[in-house]
Amino acid sequence: MSKILATLFVLLVWVNLNAQDLYMPRNVKSAYDKGTRSADGKPGKNYWQNTGDYQIRINVNPETGLVNGSEDIVYKNNSPNPIDNPVIRLTMNIHRATVARETPTSEDYLTDGVTIDEFKENDAVRSWKDGGQTFQQFRLSKTLAPGQTVKLSFKWHYTLSKESNREGLVYKNSYFLAYFYPRVAVFDDIDGWDRTPFLEGHEFYNDFNNYVLEVSAPKNFVVWATGDLQNIDEVLQPTFASRLKESFTSDKVINVATLAELQSNSVTQQKDILTWKWKANNISDMAVAVSDRYIWDAGSVVVDKSTNRRASVQAAYNTEAKDYQKMVEYGKHALDWCSNNYPGVPYPFSKTTIVRGFADMEYPMMVNDSTFEDPNFARFVVEHEILHTWFPFYMGINEQRYGFMDEGWTTAFENLIGKVDMGEAQANNLFKQFRVVSWAKSPSGSSDLPIIIPGDELSGRSLGNNEYGKAAVAYLALKDLLGDELFKKSLHEFMNRWNGKHPLPWDMFNSFNDASGKNLNWFFQNWYFSYNYIDVAVNGVEASGNNYKVNIKNIGGFAIPLDVVVKYADGTTEKFHQTPEIWSKDQKQTSVSVSTTKPVKSILLDGGIYMDADETNNSWEQK
Numbered sequence: 001m002s003k004i005l006a007t008l009f010v011l012l013v014w015v016n017l018n019a020q021d022l023y024m025p026r027n028v029k030s031a032y033d034k035g036t037r038s039a040d041g042k043p044g045k046n047y048w049q050n051t052g053d054y055q056i057r058i059n060v061n062p063e064t065g066l067v068n069g070s071e072d073i074v075y076k077n078n079s080p081n082p083i084d085n086p087v088i089r090l091t092m093n094i095h096r097a098t099v100a101r102e103t104p105t106s107e108d109y110l111t112d113g114v115t116i117d118e119f120k121e122n123d124a125v126r127s128w129k130d131g132g133q134t135f136q137q138f139r140l141s142k143t144l145a146p147g148q149t150v151k152l153s154f155k156w157h158y159t160l161s162k163e164s165n166r167e168g169l170v171y172k173n174s175y176f177l178a179y180f181y182p183r184v185a186v187f188d189d190i191d192g193w194d195r196t197p198f199l200e201g202h203e204f205y206n207d208f209n210n211y212v213l214e215v216s217a218p219k220n221f222v223v224w225a226t227g228d229l230q231n232i233d234e235v236l237q238p239t240f241a242s243r244l245k246e247s248f249t250s251d252k253v254i255n256v257a258t259l260a261e262l263q264s265n266s267v268t269q270q271k272d273i274l275t276w277k278w279k280a281n282n283i284s285d286m287a288v289a290v291s292d293r294y295i296w297d298a299g300s301v302v303v304d305k306s307t308n309r310r311a312s313v314q315a316a317y318n319t320e321a322k323d324y325q326k327m328v329e330y331g332k333h334a335l336d337w338c339s340n341n342y343p344g345v346p347y348p349f350s351k352t353t354i355v356r357g358f359a360d361m362e363y364p365m366m367v368n369d370s371t372f373e374d375p376n377f378a379r380f381v382v383e384h385e386i387l388h389t390w391f392p393f394y395m396g397i398n399e400q401r402y403g404f405m406d407e408g409w410t411t412a413f414e415n416l417i418g419k420v421d422m423g424e425a426q427a428n429n430l431f432k433q434f435r436v437v438s439w440a441k442s443p444s445g446s447s448d449l450p451i452i453i454p455g456d457e458l459s460g461r462s463l464g465n466n467e468y469g470k471a472a473v474a475y476l477a478l479k480d481l482l483g484d485e486l487f488k489k490s491l492h493e494f495m496n497r498w499n500g501k502h503p504l505p506w507d508m509f510n511s512f513n514d515a516s517g518k519n520l521n522w523f524f525q526n527w528y529f530s531y532n533y534i535d536v537a538v539n540g541v542e543a544s545g546n547n548y549k550v551n552i553k554n555i556g557g558f559a560i561p562l563d564v565v566v567k568y569a570d571g572t573t574e575k576f577h578q579t580p581e582i583w584s585k586d587q588k589q590t591s592v593s594v595s596t597t598k599p600v601k602s603i604l605l606d607g608g609i610y611m612d613a614d615e616t617n618n619s620w621e622q623k
Helices: 003-018 026-034 091-095 238-247 259-263 322-340 375-387 389-394 399-405 407-422 424-440 460-467 469-482 484-498 505-516 521-528
Strands: 051-061 066-076 087-089 115-121 124-126 135-137 149-159 168-171 174-178 209-218 222-225 254-257 273-283 287-291 295-304 309-317 351-356 361-363 366-369 536-544 547-554 562-568 573-578 589-595 600-606 619-621
Touching: 051 174, 051 287, 168 351, 209 222, 209 287, 222 273, 222 309, 222 351, 238 254, 238 295, 287 366, 295 322, 309 322, 322 351, 322 375, 322 407, 351 375, 361 375, 366 375, 375 389, 375 407, 389 399, 389 407, 399 407, 399 460, 399 469, 399 505, 407 424, 407 469, 424 460, 424 469, 460 469, 469 484, 469 521, 484 505, 505 521, 536 600, 536 619, 547 600, 562 589, 573 589
Parallel strands: 051 209, 309 351, 351 366
Antiparallel strands: 051 066, 066 149, 087 135, 115 124, 115 149, 168 174, 174 287, 209 273, 222 287, 254 295, 295 309, 361 366, 536 547, 547 589, 562 573, 562 600, 600 619
16 A cells, blocks of 8 residues: 555545534424435525515504504415414514513513404415414415415504513514514424424524515604615605615714704604605515604715625614714624624625613614713624624524524624724623633533433523523634634634525534534534533643643633643743644643743633633643
8 A cells, every 4th residue: 555545545444533423303304304405504405495475564653652563475385294283483472471481570570461353374264273372383284395485464452561671662663563463484304394382581482584664654754674665755855865875875873863953843754644664675574763853964975895785774863872973884793894804704784773771682774772981892783783694594593492503603603793893802801701611610400411402491590591691602612722723714714505404503513514614513612512611720740851741631621722731930922823723633631842942930721702711731840
């Protein structure tokens, strides 16, 4: 056997020994067997997903909080399966006193939920039995065959909650509307119908649909919503219509309407009821804000330098929210940086609107954020919510089950943009205190649960730890392992393959393996499927002349990057950075060689944002 063939043989044996099949649930494995998913990380040749065209009309009464709606849904079955029993999501039933929820609530939060006033199937009136839950299944009068469509029509009403959370009353005569319409639940190649009850502590899983939305409200009330406003001149008086249109191409921040102008009844057209018309295609949801006293600012920024495409950035807020005076600038900066750095994919939508609320919550093209005295924290929060544009709204993540694929990515990128905003030291300190310390320093068993555990089976701190901080440092460790160039190449390949679709964690893992040309399963196993935590220790130092062999024990098990910090006898220090690659062969122990030209006084292991559970064993002193 030639030396080249021998080397290749040894390499193949090593790869085979170190390759590790990741645990895969039986329903996921079945999807791969059926060819809807592919082992190379691409959508399989048999991949499919269903979709709908929604025409929604709602009337909002700001005095009473009553919302009346009607809609027509043309739902298409792209699956190979006949459909008999669709599931309809009625999320606003979360406000009913009889519905299960994770935490106690107040009287102001409770309402009667959604009342379906009329239901039609293909224009034929059908009876609707009120099940009272956040989703409801029903039987079609005729089976929906593969490739066919069905028209489902609803008339409904509900009252907005007086206690604002992700939706409801925000401020006098000011409301945020989310999850406000009956929608067809996701029917996918993994579980079939999504029958997960909505719980306030969890998030969402939606199909990509086309929407036409009409919102009727009294004159002098401004409406903001997902999508593009189709009838600017019909709802705004000329001066304000002109200001809004100017903002679409302007680099400056334009005050579209002041509070004084709103109070003088000069902003909107003066027909008693105005209907604001919005349109958005291939998007996962719609949200709305309504107010007669919110200041309105707007500007725009180039988000795709190759085409010079701009996106609008708007803000709606009350006078007391002083941080919102800079909110359009914060939004423009976020769209610019995120489009060109991380995730580095041009902002995919035409606009974003940041609304003063309480939820600190993301929606397609909309943000519902609190107001903060600290402008740095206000910017930190809005950047996080805007980053959700890519995960889950560009990538159709099942947030209910695999929230680490949206919150985790967003939290990782939040740290990266934070370094630009406030410097590395301040950004990392905020990240550690806000995202890491709660689980890294906690000896509780709930802190060590594997990230891959389905989020719809968890709640509270264990859910938050897995979805946010723990997942974020895992992604940042992957970035450190691959290096910026290969990491970004692999990330973009994953996003190119799966945007507008429903990727699973295994699709992500396989795509990174394929795009990077590396078998990273050892890393994915270590971070996502284990009960590991962060705890490394110096396990002795062997000195030989100017060479030092630092033996490191990985007590906690996570494959973290770290710095070997050498302090010399003259008081100077030097850092030797180690990527997670040091754990690829043995995740329990490793050795790092350090060559110096000066006498060594001490050696310290510094994980930075990878906060060590026990730092007392992280150092060595020269005797």
